[in-house]
Amino acid sequence: MLRFTVRSHPGCIRDKNEDCYFIPPEKGPFIFAVADGMGGHAAGEVASSLSIEALEKNIARFSDKLQSYSLNEMKNFLKESILKANKEIFDIQSQSSDLKGMGTTFTVAVFFHQELLIGHIGDSQAYLFNESGYVQITEDHSLVAELLKNGEIEPDEVYDHPQRHLLTRALGTSSSLNIDFYTEGIKPGDCILLCTDGLTNVLRPAEIRDIIFEYDYRESNNLEKVADRLLNKANELGGPDNITFELICYDKF
Amino acid sequence: MKKMPEMLLGNRYRILEGIGEGGMARVYRGMDVKLNRPVAIKVLYEQFAGDPDFLRRFKQEAKAAAKLSHPSIVNVYDEGEEGNIHYIIMEYVDGYTLKEVVQRNGRLKPADAAQIILQICDALVHAHSQKIIHRDIKPQNIIITGDGRVKVTDFGIARATVDATITYGKSLLGSVHYSSPEQARGYCADQKSDIYSLGVVFYELLTGEVPFSGESPISIALKHLQEDIVPPGKLVEGLPAELENIVMKATHKEQNLRYSSAAQFRDELEEWLKNEKDLNYGNNSLVKRMRSYTLYKDRQGFDKDPFEEPKETMPDKKRYLRKKKYFSKKILIYTGLLVFLFTMLFAGYKFIHNFLHVPEVSTPDLQGKSLAEAEEELESLGLSYRIAREEYNETVPKDHIISQEPPAERSVKRGREIDLVLSLGPDLVEVPYLIGSTQLEARLMLSELGLNMKVDREYSDEIAPDYVIRQDPGKGFQLARGEGVHVVVSDGKRPFSLRDFRNWELEDVREWLNLYELVLRNIDEEYSDEIPEGRVISQFPASGEMVQAGDNVDLVISKGIDPDSYKTYTFEIDPLVSPGQVIKVYVEDVEGTKTVFEGTYLGELITAEGVGSGQVVLMELRNDEYQIIDVLIFP
Numbered sequence: 047m048l049r050f051t052v053r054s055h056p057g058c059i060r061d062k063n064e065d066c067y068f069i070p071p072e073k074g075p076f077i078f079a080v081a082d083g084m085g086g087h088a089a090g091e092v093a094s095s096l097s098i099e100a101l102e103k104n105i106a107r108f109s110d111k112l113q114s115y116s117l118n119e120m121k122n123f124l125k126e127s128i129l130k131a132n133k134e135i136f137d138i139q140s141q142s143s144d145l146k147g148m149g150t151t152f153t154v155a156v157f158f159h160q161e162l163l164i165g166h167i168g169d170s171q172a173y174l175f176n177e178s179g180y181v182q183i184t185e186d187h188s189l190v191a192e193l194l195k196n197g198e199i200e201p202d203e204v205y206d207h208p209q210r211h212l213l214t215r216a217l218g219t220s221s222s223l224n225i226d227f228y229t230e231g232i233k234p235g236d237c238i239l240l241c242t243d244g245l246t247n248v249l250r251p252a253e254i255r256d257i258i259f260e261y262d263y264r265e266s267n268n269l270e271k272v273a274d275r276l277l278n279k280a281n282e283l284g285g286p287d288n289i290t291f292e293l294i295c296y297d298k299f
Numbered sequence: 300m301k302k303m304p305e306m307l308l309g310n311r312y313r314i315l316e317g318i319g320e321g322g323m324a325r326v327y328r329g330m331d332v333k334l335n336r337p338v339a340i341k342v343l344y345e346q347f348a349g350d351p352d353f354l355r356r357f358k359q360e361a362k363a364a365a366k367l368s369h370p371s372i373v374n375v376y377d378e379g380e381e382g383n384i385h386y387i388i389m390e391y392v393d394g395y396t397l398k399e400v401v402q403r404n405g406r407l408k409p410a411d412a413a414q415i416i417l418q419i420c421d422a423l424v425h426a427h428s429q430k431i432i433h434r435d436i437k438p439q440n441i442i443i444t445g446d447g448r449v450k451v452t453d454f455g456i457a458r459a460t461v462d463a464t465i466t467y468g469k470s471l472l473g474s475v476h477y478s479s480p481e482q483a484r485g486y487c488a489d490q491k492s493d494i495y496s497l498g499v500v501f502y503e504l505l506t507g508e509v510p511f512s513g514e515s516p517i518s519i520a521l522k523h524l525q526e527d528i529v530p531p532g533k534l535v536e537g538l539p540a541e542l543e544n545i546v547m548k549a550t551h552k553e554q555n556l557r558y559s560s561a562a563q564f565r566d567e568l569e570e571w572l573k574n575e576k577d578l579n580y581g582n583n584s585l586v587k588r589m590r591s592y593t594l595y596k597d598r599q600g601f602d603k604d605p606f607e608e609p610k611e612t613m614p615d616k617k618r619y620l621r622k623k624k625y626f627s628k629k630i631l632i633y634t635g636l637l638v639f640l641f642t643m644l645f646a647g648y649k650f651i652h653n654f655l656h657v658p659e660v661s662t663p664d665l666q667g668k669s670l671a672e673a674e675e676e677l678e679s680l681g682l683s684y685r686i687a688r689e690e691y692n693e694t695v696p697k698d699h700i701i702s703q704e705p706p707a708e709r710s711v712k713r714g715r716e717i718d719l720v721l722s723l724g725p726d727l728v729e730v731p732y733l734i735g736s737t738q739l740e741a742r743l744m745l746s747e748l749g750l751n752m753k754v755d756r757e758y759s760d761e762i763a764p765d766y767v768i769r770q771d772p773g774k775g776f777q778l779a780r781g782e783g784v785h786v787v788v789s790d791g792k793r794p795f796s797l798r799d800f801r802n803w804e805l806e807d808v809r810e811w812l813n814l815y816e817l818v819l820r821n822i823d824e825e826y827s828d829e830i831p832e833g834r835v836i837s838q839f840p841a842s843g844e845m846v847q848a849g850d851n852v853d854l855v856i857s858k859g860i861d862p863d864s865y866k867t868y869t870f871e872i873d874p875l876v877s878p879g880q881v882i883k884v885y886v887e888d889v890e891g892t893k894t895v896f897e898g899t900y901l902g903e904l905i906t907a908e909g910v911g912s913g914q915v916v917l918m919e920l921r922n923d924e925y926q927i928i929d930v931l932i933f934p
């Protein structure tokens with residue numbers, strides 16, 4: 047059984063919300079996604095919503111087949127959905143001068159039996175929380191993450207690095223695209239967080255974990271409380287960016 | 300390029316035509332109608348125009364840049380807005396960016412490259428003295444005019460974009476080929492960063508390649524931080540060591556080990572250029588040769604001259620002069636006197652002797668000697684010479700003797716004229732422009748010139764398969780016949796493994812192929828017992844085979860089960876109803892529905908045939924309605 051909840055909020059500084067998300071259709075499959083648009087003006091909003099629409103369309107189109115897919119077929123399906131979105135966004139931006147340079151992050155998660163399959167581009171994130179701790183499943187495609195990984199900066203430089211907004215990969219910015227995929231085994235009691243950086247730029251993963259466990263998300267109604275608390279906390283801390291996140295709990299059968 | 304509406308910006312600037320697109324603006328050629336002079340108009344992309352913070356910085360930087368006034372810096376005249384259009388008015392520079400020059404030409408000659416970099420150094424010295432850092436020195440921002448002058452654009456404007464993203468949200472890491480390590484690390488640029496970037500530009504001019512390239516900007520950025528630059532001399536044979544040192548110093552990863560100022564960079568370049576000029580160039584005008592760079596665009600080639608290095612025998616002469624200086628003045632005077640005495644004594648004897656008979660001398664071996672040396676040697680023996688002819692020669696350098704007549708060590712009378720065959724050097728041909736031609740065309744062009752071609756292939760997302768991506772050396776270089784040009788030819792886009800389409804609907808396959816830029820070539824239809832009608836039975840290439848964008852894919856689609864393969868089943872039906880009842884028997888099979896019997900049953904056996912699969916249905920009329928009483932499913 048899966049329980050999930052979602053929040054998406056412009057934050058305290060920006061007047062527009064350029065984040066977008068996807069939650070599963072009623073009859074499944076269990077696909078979730080978040081997208082954080084980039085590009086000036088309205089461009090970011092356009093890119094992130096196009097990416098989610100493309101996923102939605104592809105799910106509708108293959109809905110009867112999705113149920114019988116193997117893990118590998120599911121991965122191919124995700125890959126194709128993302129490539130379609132990329133093509134669509136890139137085609138639009140190369141034809142329109144207002145939308146030039148637009149793009150979006152895209153992190154999509156599929157719950158597949160006991161496995162979690164994730165496709166990922168950009169600096170939105172997927173975390174796994176459980177009693178024994180937490181782990182960031184996705185690797186950020188950002189300059190800062192790369193510099194950190196290569197020992198060029200220290201961990202404490204990450205959060206106020208002058209160029210932490212520079213991405214190394216995004217959806218829709220070029221005709222070719224390299225997507226990261228992750229497969230994680232999950233077990234009952236695991237809680238997955240998909241979020242845009244509006245949440246994690248103000249809240250450290252450990253703080254998020256504390257909030258999740260403070261309310262014991264395993265109790266059925268507490269998931270909503272956890273989500274409200276996370277959103278409020280992020281806004282209390284200034285809410286400098288759009289905040290979007292999805293919490294998905296994998297319960298016992 | 301999108302056309303701008305007919306209007307005057309700020310009541311005086313008319314937009315004429317688009318000339319380029321950059322990272323944050325579109326550039327137009329325009330006219331300042333008030334001063335009646337051409338201008339370049341840089342119009343910010345609309346997406347930036349919505350951000351007041353960005354605009355404020357952009358204006359601030361434009362104003363700062365407007366204070367710069369230097370012959371090697373593109374003048375910024377004005378800045379303003381008209382509705383949603385934000386623009387900068389600049390000096391219009393008619394020429395080509397250095398990027399275009401390198402793309403078309405490949406690497407430049409060291410002295411030409413040095414001259415260009417020198418002028419950019421000048422521009423930097425001026426800007427840095429005004430506390431303005433360029434931050435984005437790259438060949439795209441350097442324009443060479445038709446008369447060989449170098450102009451740097453976009454001073455300080457990069458800063459507006461960098462700062463803007465902090466408040467404005469995400470953006471994608473752009474090109475970092477010329478970024479200094481400190482910029483790659485994400486921190487502020489200073490004068491030393493401009494020096495580094497200029498060092499990289501110099502590297503590219505000298506070698507035709509940037510020092511670091513890679514799949515993505517981040518991999519390049521990390522190389523700037525972590526990898527040593529391959530010294531340019533390793534790529535280009537015979538590159539002057541001084542220039543290599545200059546490049547390596549300018550591009551040092553440690554800021555404080557680079558040149559401390561653009562002026563110091565400049566001075567070292569100038570020093571080298573001065574010596575180089577003395578040695579090789581004489582007063583051959585650089586401007587004249589630079590002009591030729593900007594002519595490439597016309598593709599009809601350019602004057603033959605500008606690239607040919609003037610071959611003078613300066614080095615020999617210099618050595619000769621230097622030797623002479625070793626004699627001190629005193630010695631000169633004494634020897635002079637002595638020589639004078641001897642000459643006087645000797646002259647008398649000689650005069651009489653010569654009068655009586657012409658002496659014989661042995662001819663010297665002149666082969667391989669320079670004409671100057673030969674001349675000296677012959678003169679000392681009292682021989683004269685005549686240049687019989689000049690011819691190309693691969694081994695004997697230009698202006699050296701290939702052969703002589705009479706040969707060496709023959710006795711000849713003094714005053715005899717020796718015939719010399721002089722070398723023109725190797726038979727040089729000019730390398731043609733091969734980029735954009737197919738491999739075959741390139742081979743033809745080169746073989747016609749007697750040049751060889753060495754081919755490497757690499758994947759390219761931009762260049763179609765079999766077309767030339769790069770060449771070395773570039774157009775305009777002189778090579779001897781038999782020498783080779785190295786070309787890199789596109790192998791098309793990177794291959795990937797084809798997936799399995801078995802059991803897919805044709806429409807889904809079409810969409811997939813479209814997404815991966817493959818071409819659906821043949822569709823054959825076949826019957827299949829397993830695959831339902833309309834779905835894929837098999838494919839060519841098979842799944843798992845490597846394919847590239849543009850490749851063909853053939854499919855075999857199912858027509859369903861083969862009708863000929865249907866078995867016919869014969870049934871003998873005993874309806875088990877009492878005779879006199881009205882019954883109906885019909886067969887439903889792959890061919891449709893056939894009624895076998897309808898009417899009053901008289902006790903006979905009813906024979907039915909069914910094809911493929913289906914059912915035989917037996918019905919009985921009860922109360923005016925047929926009711927099913929038995930069904931037989933086959934096979």
Ligand SMILES: Nc1ncnc2c1ncn2[C@@H]1O[C@H](COP(=O)(O)OP(=O)(O)O)[C@@H](O)[C@H]1O
Nearest residue numbers: 318319320321322324326339389390391392439
């Ligand atoms: N002052 C100028 N005169 C003529 N052409 C110019 C001028 N400034 C820029 N250009 C042309 O416009 C192109 C785009 O310029 P720019 O917007 O500065 O690009 P980038 O963002 O790559 O620096 C340049 O490559 C050049 O060809």
Ligand SMILES: [Mg+2]
Nearest residue numbers: 321439440453
């Ligand atoms: Mg520019």
